[in-house]
Amino acid sequence: MLNYSVVENWVHTGGRPIGIAIDDFGDVFVADAFKGLLNVSVGGELEFLTDEAEGMKFGLINGIVVAKNGMVYFTKNRLHQWFHDFLEGRPHGRLLSYDPSTKQTNMIFRDHYFANGVELSSNQDFVIFCETFMRKCSRYYLQGEKKGSIDVFVDNLPGVPNNIRYDGDGHYWLDNSFSLKFIQIYPFIRKILAFTIKYLHKMPDFMNYGRGIALDLEGKPIGGYYDNTWIYTTSGVKIGKHLNMGSITRSYILRLNLIQNPLATATS
Structure with a gap:
C-alpha cells in the first residue's frame, strides 16, 4: 500500500x-x-x-x-x-x-x-x-x-460541546461528549471533582461513550453518531464521506465512514 x-x-x-x-x-x-x-x-x-x-x-x-x-x-x-x-x-x-x-x-x-x-x-x-x-x-x-x-x-444538549465545524454541505458537526447536567445542578459535586483532581490526580469517568451530533443550518439536531469505545470527544470534522473525531484520551483519530454508517436519529 x-x-x-x-x-x-x-x-x-x-x-x-x-x-x-x-x-x-x-x-x-x-x-x-x-x-x-x-x-x-x-x-x-x-x-x-x-x-x-x-x-x-x-x-x-x-x-x-x-x-x-x-x-x-x-x-x-x-x-x-x-x-x-x-x-x-x-x-x-x-x-x-x-x-x-x-x-x-x-x-x-x-x-x-x-x-x-x-x-x-x-x-x-x-x-x-x-x-x-x-x-x-x-x-x-x-x-x-x-x-x-x-x-x-x-x-439543552445531552453533553458538553467543545468544537463545532461546518462541513460545506448543509450540516454543522458538534462534538458532544460527557454530560454535566448533574454538575450544573449540584455545586458541591464540583467541589468533590476539584478535590479529586487536585489531590488524587485522577479524572473521574463521566460517560463511557463519545458522540458527534449533526445540526442543520438553523441549529436543529438532525442526527448523530455514538461509539462506546470513544470517550471525551473534542472534535468532529467531516472530510469527504468520513467523519473524523479526536479525543482528549486517545492518541489516534476515529474515522467513521458515513456511507456505511447511516445517520442515527437525533435525541435531545
Missing part, C-alpha cells in the same frame, strides 16, 4: 498551539495558549499578531475561525486555571475578533460560560461559539437586522 502522507515538524511557536484556521490565501492563523494569536505564512514564516484586548492578556485561546473578508474570530478563557474555571462555572469566557488589515483586536462579547469552539455560518452572517459549561452554542450576528446581537443557536 502506498502512503502519500508525510508528517514533518513545520513551525515551532515556542508555546502551545491549540487551534488553527486557514484563510483563502493559505496563511495559517494559530491560537497559541502561551503566545496568543499568531500567523504562519505559506512559506512557514511565523508572525506574532496579538495577545491582549482592552489591556488584558488573553490567557487560553480555545477556538478560532477566519472569515472570507479576513476577519479572525476566537474565544478565550483563563489559562492555568482552565479546568477549575470550567468547574467553577462562572462567566470568564470572551468572544474576540482580530482585523489583519488594521491590526486591531476587539472584544465582541464577554461573560460567557467557558467559551470554546467557534465557527461561521454558511453565508457568514453570524458566528457560532460554544459555551461548554452551559451545554449550548450561541451565535453573534455580523450582518442584517440583528447585527450586534446574540441569541441561542442550540441548547
Whole structure:
C-alpha cells in the first residue's frame, strides 16, 4: 500500500498551539495558549499578531475561525486555571475578533460560560461559539437586522460541546461528549471533582461513550453518531464521506465512514 502522507515538524511557536484556521490565501492563523494569536505564512514564516484586548492578556485561546473578508474570530478563557474555571462555572469566557488589515483586536462579547469552539455560518452572517459549561452554542450576528446581537443557536444538549465545524454541505458537526447536567445542578459535586483532581490526580469517568451530533443550518439536531469505545470527544470534522473525531484520551483519530454508517436519529 502506498502512503502519500508525510508528517514533518513545520513551525515551532515556542508555546502551545491549540487551534488553527486557514484563510483563502493559505496563511495559517494559530491560537497559541502561551503566545496568543499568531500567523504562519505559506512559506512557514511565523508572525506574532496579538495577545491582549482592552489591556488584558488573553490567557487560553480555545477556538478560532477566519472569515472570507479576513476577519479572525476566537474565544478565550483563563489559562492555568482552565479546568477549575470550567468547574467553577462562572462567566470568564470572551468572544474576540482580530482585523489583519488594521491590526486591531476587539472584544465582541464577554461573560460567557467557558467559551470554546467557534465557527461561521454558511453565508457568514453570524458566528457560532460554544459555551461548554452551559451545554449550548450561541451565535453573534455580523450582518442584517440583528447585527450586534446574540441569541441561542442550540441548547439543552445531552453533553458538553467543545468544537463545532461546518462541513460545506448543509450540516454543522458538534462534538458532544460527557454530560454535566448533574454538575450544573449540584455545586458541591464540583467541589468533590476539584478535590479529586487536585489531590488524587485522577479524572473521574463521566460517560463511557463519545458522540458527534449533526445540526442543520438553523441549529436543529438532525442526527448523530455514538461509539462506546470513544470517550471525551473534542472534535468532529467531516472530510469527504468520513467523519473524523479526536479525543482528549486517545492518541489516534476515529474515522467513521458515513456511507456505511447511516445517520442515527437525533435525541435531545
